[in-house]
Amino acid sequence: MKKNGIINADISRVLSYMGHTDTLAVGDCGLPIPDETERIDLALKPGVPSFMETLKEVAKDMKIEKVVLAEEIREKNPEVLMEVLALVDEMGEACEIEYVPHTELKARTKTCKAVIRTGETTPYANIILQSACLF
Numbered sequence: 001m002k003k004n005g006i007i008n009a010d011i012s013r014v015l016s017y018m019g020h021t022d023t024l025a026v027g028d029c030g031l032p033i034p035d036e037t038e039r040i041d042l043a044l045k046p047g048v049p050s051f052m053e054t055l056k057e058v059a060k061d062m063k064i065e066k067v068v069l070a071e072e073i074r075e076k077n078p079e080v081l082m083e084v085l086a087l088v089d090e091m092g093e094a095c096e097i098e099y100v101p102h103t104e105l106k107a108r109t110k111t112c113k114a115v116i117r118t119g120e121t122t123p124y125a126n127i128i129l130q131s132a133c134l135f
Helices: 009-016 051-060 078-090 102-111
Strands: 023-027 038-041 064-070 096-100 114-117 127-131
Touching: 009 038, 009 114, 023 051, 023 102, 051 078, 051 127, 064 078, 064 102, 096 102, 102 127
Parallel strands: 023 114, 038 114, 064 096
Antiparallel strands: 023 127, 064 127
């Protein structure tokens, strides 16, 4: 974790205890969240906050070595995909990108430290972030 300025207590807490290879998901308002996974619900109304707005702030406070996206995003939401890929490029460090079927991405949320639910209403706007080693 690196600290930049997230003031949401739950997100800040989760980021502070993440270790190498731990995962955190950011999802749209329709992503199912397993009962055993912590839910950090930011959704206020449809579209607020947006997936990208939330992802950009989380990425500022987290050293990320890998992202996991649903392969369906390529066809069903290319605009958000382009924004995600641009953000990965902006991070300036090697970051692996893995595409999996949406059903697998949903299953992987069971092992995430938390899922941050946004107000996003576009399809497949979900991502799993894998924490890198800080040193």
